[in-house]
Amino acid sequence: MRRLARPKPLFLILLTILLVALIAAGQHLRLFERAWFNFNSLWKPIDEQAIALDQYQVMVEAQVIEGLDDDVSALTYDPVRKSLFTVTNQDSELVELSLDGKVLRRIALIGFGDPEAVEFISEDIYVITDEREQRLIKIHLDDETRFLDAADAEQMTLGLHMSSNKGFEGLAYDSVGKRLFVAKERDPMLIYEVHGFPHQNPEKSYAVHVVNNPKRDAGLFVRDLSSLQYDERSGHLLALSEESRLIIELDINGRPLSTLSLNKGRHGLQKTVPQAEGLAMDDDGNLYLVSEPNLFYVFKKPQRDL
Known part of the structure; x- marks a missing residue:
């Protein structure tokens, strides 16, 4: 009777190297945490306050924003104007879009460095970030505004992790708690909460307080942060990751509740969001998404029959 041949040492070495490489790649891409979340989601009861990203379907996919050749970065909704605003970071502009992705107007940005995010604060008031210098710049915008000069604006520099070239990529604002959420892209990936900026009451002293939540940030099973959105109704925060192609919903304690994948075949997508x-x-x-260089998406949750 013939004995089974023993595996050759070289084969075992190569198999070990392959397994180590796969484990390292899984940890780097946060695949294990993501899989564990998906598994646990099968057994957890649905949170009544949840936005429930898993129920959203794409309604407008990869629509080119006509008239824009530069890369768009960030997006915010203006509930007063019922429109959207984005920024371009090559020939720097603030661009107003209709809810169907059409350009309404373009406003030149002077002295804003590398604008990467814009956030609606209140009527005619916004904050724009300068990624490289970690500046937060408060701007005033009205229907007659044709250009904005950073030199004329209230601004502050956080100066956190300045050695990294991965700066502020996302903003979100809680108008009730007066908190400005600021996302640092990665290396390290963090979400700061800035209290006191922009300054609300000129009669009170100017005081800025910055905090972060390491436990929450460690639980984000994504590789980077590109954008944030705060939902006033639920108090939940949405975090967008470009590299992981994922949107995560976080509850008030920073725990992940639901996700929306931006990969082909998910949520009705015909192609992966680039x-x-x-x-x-x-x-x-309704969720609105912009993708470089100039693509526009809309996701909606189907209405339930009563």
């Missing part, structure tokens, strides 16, 4: 850079939500809970 480079998602901006996320916004309107009053009806």
Whole structure:
């Protein structure tokens, strides 16, 4: 009777190297945490306050934003104007879009460095980030504005992790708690909460307080952060990751509740979203997404029959 041949040492070495490489890649891409979340989601009861990203379907996919050749970065919804705003970071501009992705107007940005995010604060008031210098710049915008000069604006520099070239990529604002959420892209990936900027009451002293939540940030099973959106109704935060092609819903304690994958075949997508850079939500809970260089998406949750 013939004995089974023993595996050759070289084969075992190569198999070990392959397994180590696969484990390292899984950890780098946060695949194990993502799989564990998906598994646990099968057994957890549905949170009544959840936005439930898993129920959304794409309604507008990869629509080219006509008239824009530069890369768009970030997105915010203006509930007063009922429109969207994005920024371009090559020939720097603030661009107003209709809810169906049409350019309404373009406003030149002077002295803003590398604008990467814009966020609606209140009527005619926004904050724009300068990624490289970690500046937060408060701007005032009205229907007659044709250009904005950073030298004329209230601004502050956080100066956190300045040695990294991965700066501020996303903003979100809680108008009730007066918190400005600021996302640092990665290396390290963090979400700061800035209290006191922009300054609300000129009669009170100017005081800025910055905090972060390491436990929450460690639980984000994505590789980077591109954009943020705060939902006033639920108090939940949405975080967009371009590299992981994923949107995560976080509850008030920073725990992941639901996800929306931007990969082909998920949520009705015919193709994978190439480079998602901006996320916004309107009053009806519809999600808007922009992707470099100039693509526009809309996701909606199907209405339930009564």
